Amino acid sequence: MSGAAAVIDATPIAYSAHQLAAMGRFPIGLSQAVEELLEIHRTIPREVRYVADVQKFILSQAAMALHYEHVLDPTAAGLTPSHLIKFLDGKPVASKNTVLAFLMEMRHYRFVDAIETSDRRSRAFRATERTEELMRIYFDIHLRALDTIDGGARHALSLADPSFVHIAQPRFARLMLLAETWWSPPKNIAAFVKSDSGSSVVHDLVSRVAGQEIGNDPINVGRVSPTEVAKRYVVSQTHTVRLFAKARSEGLISWEKNISRGDCWVSPQLVSAYRLWQAMKFSAMSEAVAYAAALRTTGRASAHIK
Incomplete structure (x- = not known):
């Protein structure tokens, strides 16, 4: 052989x-x-x-x-x-x-x-x-x-x-x-994946963390614009803004200033939950x-x- x-x-x-x-x-x-x-x-x-x-x-x-x-x-x-x-x-x-x-x-x-x-x-x-x-x-x-x-x-x-x-x-x-x-899924994942194109939005967010290890502090993923994300995946800007606002209110993501202003941070809890959730599929x-x-x-x- x-x-x-x-x-x-x-x-x-x-x-x-x-x-x-x-x-x-x-x-x-x-x-x-x-x-x-x-x-x-x-x-x-x-x-x-x-x-x-x-x-x-x-x-x-x-x-x-x-x-x-x-x-x-x-x-x-x-x-x-x-x-x-x-x-x-x-x-x-x-x-x-x-x-x-x-x-x-x-x-x-x-x-x-x-x-x-x-x-x-x-x-x-x-x-x-x-x-x-x-x-x-x-x-x-x-x-x-x-x-x-x-x-x-x-x-x-x-x-x-x-x-x-x-x-x-x-x-x-x-x-x-x-x-x-x-x-x-758990609440922090459901906030994204139970909405139209929400899976792609959370994919996009966590992909910015890539393969790096996570600790206890929020992770800086650079500038994230709901408008740009909406255009990228051909979804309603209103829907995307609402999705980000909901995630922000639940402490899953945050911005330096207002939404889409300044750098964005993703909570380590969201990344950990997302990786384990994806591990079920794999x-x-x-x-x-x-x-x-x-x-x-x-x-x-x-x-x-x-």
Whole structure:
């Protein structure tokens, strides 16, 4: 076996969120992923805005899980409103009406296409090629970041097998749904990620801290203008100003003078909470990749959990 093949065949390690958050290179890998995600938001703002709050993130991942499972096994439940509601397994992520509206929006923005069914009363959908491409980009970003953190070869593994994401993504979606603290985060994180494009705003703020260690004092991140942030991610300036004002009132950020005047400081509590919150996602990704790799090489859904 060649050296390259041996690396690709090595079983990826799955980590818990706390293990990842404690790893020395986690802030570096996280910063790398965040920079790539923000660049995508700047490049295709409409598409990213659609999933840039935590509720739509969960719904979109659940929808893609149903789609990929049906692609791999045509007898599996496909993407329909009833199947998506069932996938949520009673978790208070979204109401039935919200799920229905979400799917209609997905169709409107051409994330999914409607498909014919034998039952005219049932509506079924499949993801478009563009949506599959965006999901692969999303996975690649996080696999490269995990490789940066522990020196693994997850991205090479994914590149070597076009169906790899089809197997790993449904596992990832279910793990994210089980991680209640992800979709119902602590107050300091929820202040951002439960609002339109709020995930990108908090990504932007904390990316300015990059991979540096944090102490007990507020962290100077330079000049931060709500107006510039609104333009960068194509969101309402009024919405962005309101979001920053709320975060300021809760002590998460502060300015030397008024909002957008002088240097901005980010609280260490926000950075710590954000990193641990993100570690939950990376943990789920690492476990999903280990699961898919094990299934690919042995036919069994076993994984090496560290």
